[in-house]
Amino acid sequence: MMMRAEHWWSAITLIILTVCAVFFGYLQSVDAANPRSVLSWSQSQWISTESASANGYFRQTIELDNAPQRAVLQVSGTDNLQIYANGKVIKTVENRSLQATAVLDLSGELQSGNNILAFELHRSSFPAMVALRYELTVIDALGQRQIFFSDTGVKSQTLFPQTTSRYEWFDKGYDDAFWSRSAQVAGENQMAQVTIPPELLLALPSPPAYELEASQHWSVSLSTTFEYASKQAGQVWLAVASDVPYEAIINGISGGIFSPSDTQLHLNSVLPHLREGENSIEINLMNNGVDPVVAGGLIQQNDYQLSTAFISPDWQIHGGGGSSHSALDDIRSISHLTQVSIAAPALPPTYTFIVNDRFIPPAVAQTGPWLQGGIVVLFILLVAPLFRLLGVSLQNQLTSTCFANAMAILCLVAAWFVAQDVRFDARQIFSINALQLMLIVWMLMVVVVLAEQASKTYRPASTLAPGELHRSNQLKLGTIAFYVVSAAVTLAALLLRLHNIEQQALTVDEATIAGFARGVLERGYPYLMVGGMEVELATYELVPYFLAASVKMLGYSDFALRIPAVIFGTATCLLIIYCGSAWFGRLTGLVAGVLYAISPWAIYWGKNCFHPSQIQFFNLLALIAFYRLLASDRISLKLACLSALAFAFSYLSWEGSGLVLPIMAFVAIVIRWQDWRWFFQPNLWIAAVLIIFVVAAQGIRRSLLQEPFIMVGFGKSDLATPKLTFTQPSYEPWYYINNFFFTETHIGLSLFFLLGLIFMFYDRKLSFVMLFVVMAYLSLTNLLGYYNAHYFYFVLPVFLLAVAAVFVKLLMLIQRQVGRLSGPVFRTQGVLTAVLIMAVLIVPAGAGGLQLYRLMSGNIDTMRVDYRADLAGMDGRSVSQALSQYWRSSDVLITSIPLLTEHYVDNKGDYFVQTITDRKVVYDTVKQRPYYVDKFVGNPVLRNKQELQDVLSRHDRVFFVAAPVDGLTRIIDTETLDFINQNMRVIAESYDSRLYLWER
Known part of the structure; x- marks a missing residue:
């Protein structure tokens, strides 16, 4: 006998609710294993360039009285942020349409005296204005604290600074005397979340370094035990620096094999691997017959109170395997373990903590995820027999509680959506209290509707199966x-x-089709002239x-x-x-x-x-x-x-x-x-x-x-x-x-x-x-x-x-x-269910609703600008219009977007630069002197730095329209690109596009 339609769907809602409760509990466990903190600011200001621009370059000189013992930088900027310290790239953070945020330990990058802190920002959305905020806290060996922060005194520039043969713009010796002062701007309202708060990173002690005399061994094992109490401890990290590869084993379970990191202590959460009471940790160094230098260990945090279990002579240290043994065979062998001496190195290195932002999956077998589903099942087992005794059959119970189940499911889905919105704190949404509150409300709704049905007469239900739903009365619309x-x-x-139909400049694809449209107007069919050749579409x-x-x-x-x-x-x-x-x-x-x-x-x-x-x-x-x-x-x-x-x-x-x-x-x-x-x-x-x-x-x-046509490359x-x-x-x-x-x-x-x-x-x-x-x-x-x-x-x-x-x-x-069914409670729950279904359908689907920027942010094609409102692609219009302002009749133009420059300023250029075979190029056999030309309009291709230098040497002024800037490395080699940045200056810059000028 076929199950009745309402019972069929009611059973499905109950099953889905149980699964959602388990899944939501798992998400809560994920949040516990991957804690996030919200940045707090003190004296710093949001700053921008003197004039609004989609790009910004910032420099600040900082003077340190003494060598830093700990230096922590917290920084937040718009969209795409690159951080430099004393000429070194520290980190690149990319977040479209929201703040790019980072907390960094710069202890090993700064020194006493003069230092340079630099930031490069590129906006990937409208409006065209970058914003930056940062605070650097430095503590020396005497405990003296210095704080440096963003304000209007920070120097900035809207155009990519020209480099020299000795210095780039973020190096210490670079001359920034003509740079402008920054302007204070209103800050972003989006929540900036980080893995570790700066205060905690400042408080982390530097571990002692030890050199192990283990030249007679292929591997060295260091192990100890420690106590863990979940009610007292918060997060637990493993931070080890070693100049040889090592494997970390927690409670007999491998945490993976890690590459050598001489002075970097990577903070990796081990919370999912821990159990109540005593735990064991083992570090296996794969030294292959050399004397390794190692430091670090375990760090436990509870309300900013830290306890450590760093590697020390108190640990059990053994060597395994001789030169005739395999390191992989002996790495865990107990029978071959021998004693290894340990001592402090002659020159202890300075260690830097590296925050690991990767996802840490919690142990699925833990009680958290399954407890929530168990509560749902236990409540059903208690309530169902009770109301059966009160005269409500099991089938009637399924039917009358379907809306309560559906509302609980929809609330969980809506909560998950809100957690992906960058304007809200996901920690509060995924908290155990929030889930328990939802379950309590669900239980109350179930009890109330069942009590209502127990006091009323139940009407006979329809016998329609799910397949007959589409033949029933539809919602009418006049x-x-x-x-x-x-x-x-x-x-x-x-x-x-x-x-805003003209807000975005034409893309290369649009300009290409526009060129063929001009051909239709000229000759009645779509074509382009590529050099001396007519190319039909x-x-x-x-x-x-x-x-x-x-x-x-x-x-x-x-x-x-x-x-x-x-x-x-x-x-x-x-x-x-x-x-x-x-x-x-x-x-x-x-x-x-x-x-x-x-x-x-x-x-x-x-x-x-x-x-x-x-x-x-x-x-x-x-x-x-x-x-x-x-x-x-x-x-x-x-x-x-x-x-x-x-x-x-x-x-x-x-x-x-x-x-x-x-x-x-x-x-x-x-x-x-x-x-x-x-x-x-x-x-x-x-x-x-x-x-x-x-x-x-x-x-x-x-x-x-x-x-x-003879072509090189494939398109x-x-x-x-x-x-x-x-x-x-x-x-x-x-x-x-x-x-x-x-x-x-x-x-x-x-x-x-x-x-x-x-x-x-x-x-x-x-x-x-x-x-x-x-x-x-x-x-x-x-x-x-x-x-x-x-x-x-x-x-x-x-x-x-x-x-x-x-x-x-x-x-x-x-x-x-x-x-x-009769009853106002049941009907009210039905109406609320319909409203929630409509909200889940409509609200995330439009641009003006939720901002689910956390969702799949790392899996979306980075070339796309079409899936979110106000994303800005390459802007060939601004640099082309700037070109027309500077242009003289005797000038020469090298352009990587010839159809766009032709579209906007009727100048398709004279040359195309491509030293790496990425885009397709065509061999022009029509002209008197055949050569390779670009596939767009047929400009001669400069194939190496020498050909580019030859063009520059024969003209007084040469412009170069470079777009997309992020894609230049795919068609121009590093040597040629460095030559361009050192010998040509940027006179206009917009979204992913630059206009260079070379003058004799």
């Missing part, structure tokens, strides 16, 4: 209301895409025509070039509403349309003139036509031709959409399984032949157009056929999982998508869109040789349709459940 809301959603989508063939039409009407500008993307994005929103309402109901269409309208990803590409917006629109049209093919038992010739035409427009906008063909074939087989006559309809094969003709014609034309445009990516070393099966499903605005939507994997087995229309998304992921991951997030962009509308359909089904389920 025709007039539907059209009014649809118009409002479409208008909102349009305005969001028009807002062999991919994205249809995209330039829409851009050319817009430019023809509105004039040549960024606005005109991006208007087609706005139109396609807005039209896609309308198409989503139509598609959702036709397949799943009006409410589903509107919800999907709202999600698309507010999506930061869709907004970005909805005002970017590259192909994604156009391909998305035509692909959705093709999908609608394909669905009609599947739904038709007898396919008409008109429908077959329209389907082929829609695919042709999609394919000629980007041939990667051809991967839709195997996806659609697989979906058709699944949906039309055992209905094989459908596959042999003549009109279906007519559509197939037309599609094959388009694909073959495009492929042949592309091969013929590329045949005459994405050279990949013309599917490729078995899983056979390649570059295979990344998690790429689209991380860069689509798990991004900060999609994580909530992905939860609904996962629920759709259950619903899809009972709803044919939902299974169609679900299978399309799943097969698109598998195809793009395994058949496309390159990974890029925007390749997956055409899947977004289908994904949102699936999510919206699941959301509406959940609302329908709540509506049905509320109608089955």
Whole structure:
């Protein structure tokens, strides 16, 4: 007998709640094993450059009375921060759209007398202004304390400082006499969290160093025991410095093998490996017949009170193995242990503590995670029999408590979302008190609703199974209301895409397509002149025509070039509403349309003139036509031709959409399984032949157009056929999982998508869109040789349709459940459940809600600027406009972005620098003196430093537009790049772009 629908879903909510309680308990244990502290500031100020800029360079000279015993720096800055001390790079911290924060021990980097502290900041988001705050506390051997902090006296500069043959800008001997003073600015409100508070790092004692006379041994073992009380101790670290590799073993469990670190004590948490009472620690040094120098040990912290168990002669020290033995065989051998002498070295080194920010997983077997799930199970075992005695059957108990269970689950999910928001303290959210409070509230809700049902008459429940939910009464929406809301959603989508449409400069891809659009206006077909060669567009063939039409009407500008993307994005929103309402109901269409309208990803590409917006629109049209093919038992010739035409427009906008063909074939087989006559309809094969003709014609034309050219390097445009990516070393099966499903605005939507994997087995229309998304992921991951997030962009509308359909089904389920039981408490819980579901769906999906910047921050493709609002990419516009201000007719231009400089100031340059084969270069056989040219406009390629020097020697003034700056190391070798920085000065700088000038 099939379980009734309400009982089926109630059981699922109870199981999920138990799992969530265990998971939340595990997160609380994670937080205990990975403590975080919030930085506190005293006398320092937030400072910035004298004029607002996306880049900032700061220097401060500090005078120390004596050599430091301990020097701790706490620093926070915008987005990308690099820290220098006395000419040495100390650390680089990168955090997009939030503070880059660090606490560093500089004891080994500073000295008595004059020292230089320097900071380099680059903003990766709008507005273009950097901010810096730091405090340096120095304690000498006499206990004297000196504090240095950021204020307006710190020197700063907005342009990259020119280096010399002897000094770089962060070195001690560099002349900063002409640098400006910093300006005080308002600070950031985001919470700056660090692993170890500066006060604790200041209090850490320096361990004594010991030299072990162990030249007759391949390994040395140092061991001791210590007491641990969880109620008294906080964090416990292992900090060992050794000039030979070593293995740390806690309670017989290896903590890993560590590389040599002569003077650096890495603070590694060992809390998950400890137990109450006595614990053992063993350090195995792999000295291989040399006398090692070692220092450090265990450090326990409790409310800033420290206790240490450093290596000393009191430890048990033994040597293992002679020259004829294997170190790996003898490292733990007790029978071969012999005594080793220990003594202080003649020159004790100065040790520096290094804070390890890596994730420390807690022991899964500990009681914390399982206790919370056990509380849920124990409460159920106690309450269920009690209310059974009061006349409420077990099935009725499942039904009446489903909303209480769902609300508890949604509260846990919402709490996890809030913990990923950089404006909140995750420690408070993951505290044991917060979890216990949630469980208490859940218990009260369960008891109250069960008590209510025990006092009332239970109505007979429906016998509908989960598969029949889509056939029950849907949430109704009137025709007039539907059209009014649809118009409002479409208008909102349009305005969001028009807002700040010109804030971002054109990307290289946009400038390339814009160049082909100019070719359409000039000759009627898309082409570019690369040196002396005419290169016709062999991919994205249809995209330039829409851009050319817009430019023809509105004039040549960024606005005109991006208007087609706005139109396609807005039209896609309308198409989503139509598609959702036709397949799943009006409410589903509107919800999907709202999600698309507010999506930061869709907004970005909805005002970017590259192909994604156009391909998305035509692909959705093709999908609608394909669905009609599947739904038709007898396919008409008109429908077959329209389907082929829609695919042709999609394919000629980007041939990667051809991967839709195997996806659609697989979906058709699944949906039309055992209905094989459908596959042999003549009109279906007519559509197939037309599609094959388009694909073959495009492929042949592309091969013929590329045949005459001699090229060095390989680009994405050279990949013309599917490729078995899983056979390649570059295979990344998690790429689209991380860069689509798990991004900060999609994580909530992905939860609904996962629920759709259950619903899809009972709803044919939902299974169609679900299978399309799943097969698109598998195809793009395994058949496309390159990974890029925007390749997956055409899947977004289908994904949102699936999510919206699941959301509406959940609302329908709540509506049905509320109608089955009487009682205000039950109905109130149902309404609150619906509100929470809506919040989990909508709030994380838009740019104005939660700032889930902690989520997956280390797994997102670092080249992306499309997944979050106000991220700034490379700015070729500012440096190009600065170039036009300084330009003289006799000047020479070297540019790494020739199409952008041509677009903004009608100057495509004279040369291109590439000393490393990264980008593709073309051999120009047309001109009188053939040479290699860049693939963009055909500028001659300078292949080494000598060719660059030759160009400089023949001209009085040479400009160099360098962008992206972060990518220069991929095309220019270090020697040539150093020559540029030493002999050319930066006269303009913006987001990831610089304008250099060389003058004779």
